[in-house]
Amino acid sequence: DTGVSQNPRHKITKRGQNVTFRCDPISEHNRLYWYRQTLGQGPEFLTYFQNEAQLEKSRLLSDRFSAERPKGSFSTLEIQRTEQGDSAMYLCASSLAPSGAYNEQFFGPGTRLTVL
């Protein structure tokens, strides 16, 4: 399977706990994106990596959220001290792009987080 994979697919946690999600992009893709999607809404941009460098973060990404992409391969998104408002689908996407060129983003199936 050469698509974008995300683990776990579902996560249920209690308020105040920390959670970590993993995204494995398509192997040669140099760009990786994280989005959050709540019910009935479109995906909202959270952050973006070019190789291992995190180049942009949305204001939605509070200080409880941190994302890493060590060695420019897989990425992790950690949420500390989860709140009920963090319940959402977390989507990862990757693309292969030289600077300034357009390339489609390939999305993973998402990780659904439920905070009780």
Add this chain to the structure above:
Amino acid sequence: DAKTTQPNSMESNEEEPVHLPCNHSTISGTDYIHWYRQLPSQGPEYVIHGLTSNVNNRMASLAIAEDRKSSTLILHRATLRDAAVYYCILDSGGYQKVTFGIGTKLQVIP
């Protein structure tokens, strides 16, 4: 970011053409128009994109108004598998940070 406006929902009969409109009156000269769709319980998937000229691919056609303030995604023969939420989005930089709106939920009636 330039915004897009789409109808919340549309219906189509199976095997008939579907025209999904999108307004983007504040589009800038370098913005590409992208369409993605999201099938139930899946991540979004790319459909088509364009800049100024109309575009065709195996999935759909994209018709772009001459002033670029609107565009239309055309599915030539809707199938039940085309039932999804369709997002019209504009990029806001070469790194393709995109802003998804609510999209248009397309229902295909057998």
